[in-house]
Amino acid sequence: MTPHEQQFLDALASAPDTASVARSVETLLAAGGPRSPGFPAAMAEALYMHLRAVSTHPAFRAWLDVYFGRRRAAFRAPGQRPNFLYYPPLAPQAWFDTGELPELAPLQGGIAAVRDELLGLLAEAPGFVPYVEKAAERDGRWRGLADSLQWSARHLVRRGLWDDALKARLPVTAAFLAEAPLAHYPPHAPEAFVSRLLPGTELPPHHGLSNIKLTAHLPVDLPPGCGIVVDGETRTWQAGDFLVFDDSFLHSAWNRGEHPRTVLIMDIWHPGLDAEERRALGHAIAVLDQVRACTATQRDS
Incomplete structure (x- = not known):
């Protein structure tokens, strides 16, 4: 040494x-x-x-033993395969209703105001960029979406850092996100972005990074013909409510309609973590x- x-x-x-x-x-x-x-x-x-x-x-230390190979742990649900970090103490659950999320539920009344503010922003200056980076084209599943605006994003908070210009432009949304139970684990999170799926776009089935956080969608513009399936169960977005799921389960989404589908996506802590x-x-x-x-x-x- x-x-x-x-x-x-x-x-x-x-x-x-x-x-x-x-x-x-x-x-x-x-x-x-x-x-x-x-x-x-x-x-x-x-x-x-x-x-x-x-x-x-004890749960954190048990996870450490698994992560460092000192203890074996099997996935507790067949459809759950996070790409980066699996926290075995959390009970597997693909979908969450807003009422099951005591830190998120109080914010439901603010959805309409956030939606209106975001629609105003998008009408003035969309500013979307491809969500799937060009490097992903090496993976055959993403080749058609890599570096494409078919699935695009306008990042508000990325890798823990706010876009200062957007924060000033979106005071209602900024205040809303400040109250949300965003997952904080720098340098990867918190994350919040406006996601747009163009007509004719279908996302391939894929798994997210970890089960320690949930993906929460706030509906902004929801045309007919859009849907999402997580762990084999299909749901659609409802105006005035969150759509929340654990993206470590196999999931995909589509827009088979005639207009773009737009939602605000944010990563929040799994409620099973203290x-x-x-x-x-x-x-x-x-x-x-x-x-x-x-x-x-x-x-x-």
Whole structure:
């Protein structure tokens, strides 16, 4: 083990917050040079111990054991296959009614005002960009939608950062989102964007990243002929209500009508997570992202 590697491991063991971990990663990267053969295993052990010290919550620690391969866990529902993070303690449930979400339900009365404000914005300056990035065309499922406005977005909050111009332009929506139980796990979330599906567009069946958050749709412009299926159950959007599902279940959507379908999409915390789990998971995701960036850089160098 080199001195720089040992310094990194020692710093990770005592790091009080994610900013300290980030500084340790930057220091290690700045040192350069090849890694010692034993460093990956030592780093995994140090990372596990660091995250274990973040919380004594039994469900969080059980997830850590699964994530680091110290405990086996099977998916609890056949249609649920998150692409990034699976949190086994959460009971599998594909669809959620607004009444089941005590943090979201009080906001239902504000849907009409948000809808009106967003319709005003879109009438003036749509500003949509492709939702599926060009790089996704390597996956045959997304080839037809990669870098296409068939499925497009106007991002209000992306990777935790507000579009300041839109925030100033949309005071009602900004206040609404400030009250919403948005999932916070920087640098990936919170996220909120206006999603538009053009006529004739069908999204291929796919899974989302994780079951720790739910996807909530707020209806903006809903023409006939649109629908969404999650875990084999088809539903449609209802004016004045949220449509909420766990996108770690297999899902797809379509617009078989004659006009664009527009909704506001936001990621909210799964209601089965308590405040301590949310805090610990937010820290863990940030740290895992920082360390992953470090190892990815080493592979590419």
